[in-house]
Amino acid sequence: MKEEKAIFAGGCFWCMVKPFDQTPGIKKVVSGYTGGHVPNPTYEEVCSGATGHTEAVEITFDPEVISYQQLVEIYWQQTDPTDAFGQFTDRGDSYRPVIFYASSEQKAVAEQSKEQLQASGHFKAPIVTAIEPAQPFYPAEEYHQAFYQKNPAHYNAYSEGSGRKGFIRQHWDA
Template identity: 45%
Template sequence: MSRNKENGIAGGARETATLGGGCFWCVEAVFDGVKGVESIVSGYSGGHVDNPTYRQVCAGTTGHIEVVQVTFDPDEITFRDVLDVFFATHDPTTWDRQGADVGPQYRSAVLYHDEEQKRVAEETIKDLDSQGIFDGDIVTVVEPFEKFYTAEEYHQDYFKNNPAQPYCQVIIAPKVAKFRKENLRRLKA
């Protein structure tokens, strides 16, 4: 279940969203600083190999998707709001691709934790498609969450820890800057 009482966190119930939107470094960086988001963990989901490594997942043969698990306070940010951030910061119209990142590990995916998340994800996609916001139809998969494997430690907080790295400067920094500029109301003070 995504709605659970986590020990040690004031305020009660927390929810978890598991999202794949290309490189997990980008998705993690976008959610860092969003109001109501309490943690973001990069990892792998789906697939047929237990405890995959980054090298295995990048080979595109394990069936895993690079994902982030976003733990959030539903009293501060709804699952729909989480999805709005997610869809606003990647291209959900390309199959197994985000920019130059190509392969099944870069698939756009919402891995739902309960039937309510499934309903909201499907409704959000339908709403966005009907508004014609994107140049093509959304191909984001909506599938049940099964397992999550935490990525290697050096992938956690990658953008924050490696701001001078070329991928961070060229790809992630502009995406994060654009999101923050257009979404000031969503950011923590």
């Protein structure tokens, strides 16, 4: 079995775990922080905006079962790729949408997928999700891991109340 990693930021990491976690070929999904300049940041530090980090998920996957291209397609359908300043009710740099690539191949796949999404006309506004090189990834505190399983009522209320679920229904499930 081969293993590769993918890192995606799409707003609150609680909402980014479940869609990947329940997909065949995914070995592990970890909530955490990346893209900043402070080593081993805490949730409170990241929320302050002073670390430069973005909430993200690190996905360990088997490329013989699911391709990076397929992961990118799942990613698009969890986010508003037209909002560079956060996602849904979560605003600011720590919630910005980013595909962090780990190789030139991942970069090429992400860029081509972004171009295809823009050309598709699925969204009227420009696709502004950033595509950046991967940086050190720091796992978040344990209580953030697999949050949808640990606290399903809170997770469901948050993902609906934040506007994420409604956006997905409107733009992707139609």
